[in-house]
Amino acid sequence: MNSELLEALIRDFSNTIATLQLYDPDHPRVDLLIPKVVEGLRPLMLGEALTLVIAKDLILVQGKPLAKTPHSQRLTTLCGRQGIGFVSFLPGFAAADLRLLLRIICGLESLESATTGSLYLRVGGIDTPVDESPCHEIDSFEDLSEEELKGLVDMYDAVGEKAQLDTRQLTAIIASFVAAFRREANPLFALVPLRMTDEYTFTHSVDVGILNIAQGMALGIEGQQLHDLGVAGMLHDVGKIFVDKEITTKPGKLTDAEWQAMRQHPSRGAQYLLNQEGIPRAAICSAYEHHMRYDLQGYPEAPEGWELNLASQMTMISDTFDALRTRRIYKDPWDFAKVSGHMLTLAGSQLNPDLTLNFLNTLARLGEGEGNYFSLDNLST
Ligand SMILES: [Fe+2]
Numbered sequence: 001m002n003s004e005l006l007e008a009l010i011r012d013f014s015n016t017i018a019t020l021q022l023y024d025p026d027h028p029r030v031d032l033l034i035p036k037v038v039e040g041l042r043p044l045m046l047g048e049a050l051t052l053v054i055a056k057d058l059i060l061v062q063g064k065p066l067a068k069t070p071h072s073q074r075l076t077t078l079c080g081r082q083g084i085g086f087v088s089f090l091p092g093f094a095a096a097d098l099r100l101l102l103r104i105i106c107g108l109e110s111l112e113s114a115t116t117g118s119l120y121l122r123v124g125g126i127d128t129p130v131d132e133s134p135c136h137e138i139d140s141f142e143d144l145s146e147e148e149l150k151g152l153v154d155m156y157d158a159v160g161e162k163a164q165l166d167t168r169q170l171t172a173i174i175a176s177f178v179a180a181f182r183r184e185a186n187p188l189f190a191l192v193p194l195r196m197t198d199e200y201t202f203t204h205s206v207d208v209g210i211l212n213i214a215q216g217m218a219l220g221i222e223g224q225q226l227h228d229l230g231v232a233g234m235l236h237d238v239g240k241i242f243v244d245k246e247i248t249t250k251p252g253k254l255t256d257a258e259w260q261a262m263r264q265h266p267s268r269g270a271q272y273l274l275n276q277e278g279i280p281r282a283a284i285c286s287a288y289e290h291h292m293r294y295d296l297q298g299y300p301e302a303p304e305g306w307e308l309n310l311a312s313q314m315t316m317i318s319d320t321f322d323a324l325r326t327r328r329i330y331k332d333p334w335d336f337a338k339v340s341g342h343m344l345t346l347a348g349s350q351l352n353p354d355l356t357l358n359f360l361n362t363l364a365r366l367g368e369g370e371g372n373y374f375s376l377d378n379l380s381t
């Protein structure tokens with residue numbers, strides 16, 4: 001993405017808003033500026049959708065924050081005021097759509113009017129479940145053999161039948177993941193393609209294991225500790241096996257009673273793992289703590305002074321990323337740009353901020369080449 005063109009777009013956009021605020025939406029001065037913004041979008045889109053994610057005072061494009069300027073600040077402030085989390089420009093976006101967007105940003109129209117009033121514009125809060133803009137899915141890992149996958153599925157079936165967990169199989173799989181990382185040098189390729197199995201908990205567990213290994217490797221963790229992190233990710237949701245399947249696979253909102261049952265899965269999982277042989281401590285802690293949140297406001301309720309295990313905190317991050325990436329309830333997977341924008345807003349409350357930055361930088365760097373895109377400066381100011 002050409003950053004000079006992007007910055008010019010943000011500048012023109014911000015100038016148009018400032019003019020509109022000074023005069024009114026139909027003033028001739030606004031008319032003069034609108035074509036400039038529409039023209040500025042064209043070379044950045046090249047027939048594809050372009051999404052700007054607004055995360056606090058940052059604008060992110062394809063997961064990378066743009067430089068902070070007075071123009072970007074004007075935009076993020078106004079968007080924040082209206083609760084706007086992202087703006088997607090779809091191919092076909094024209095002057096009339098921009099007028100509507102300007103009115104939304106200035107609070108003259110609701111966010112929903114983007115959907116009802118334009119075919120080429122999507123505006124939403126960061127949690128808006130409706131998003132029809134095309135999302136590219138994160139690439140899949142083809143090197144994991146069918147046999148290895150089958151071994152994993154068998155292992156999960158065994159847990160489902162409340163049989164003993166075959167930790168040797170788990171160890172072999174983790175070792176093959178670590179070897180694959182060293183070969184591929186890109187953990188994004190390791191995520192199991194969703195088409196390979198319909199079992200969400202299974203694919204999700206494998207993905208969280210892989211993402212834990214990616215995080216650990218970026219922090220220089222090696223050997224047994226790295227292996228344990230992978231196991232922790234793969235077994236974090238094992239307690240869901242003991243929750244009614246109708247609840248764990250329910251596509252809609254859970255009732256209070258169902259939610260109570262769902263909230264049991266961390267303690268049920270940890271209890272199960274405690275009774276198995278050869279399960280690393282990191283995995284037991286992660287099963288128990290992965291919904292506790294960094295600020296300890298989650299569940300199970302944390303006693304006063306509770307200190308979260310490092311593996312649990314890393315698992316929380318991988319878990320959040322994979323859940324947002326797939327978002328099975330709303331059937332609208334988010335791309336990396338939106339997921340990273342949202343995760344930045346969770347850093348410091350739900351998620352450990354340092355580990356979140358390590359995670360996002362690792363994925364961004366491996367996906368896009370060298371460089372750190374997220375820093376504490378971006379978060380704290
Ligand atoms: Fe969970």
Ligand SMILES: [Fe+2]
Pocket residue numbers: 204236237319
């Ligand atoms: Fe999970």
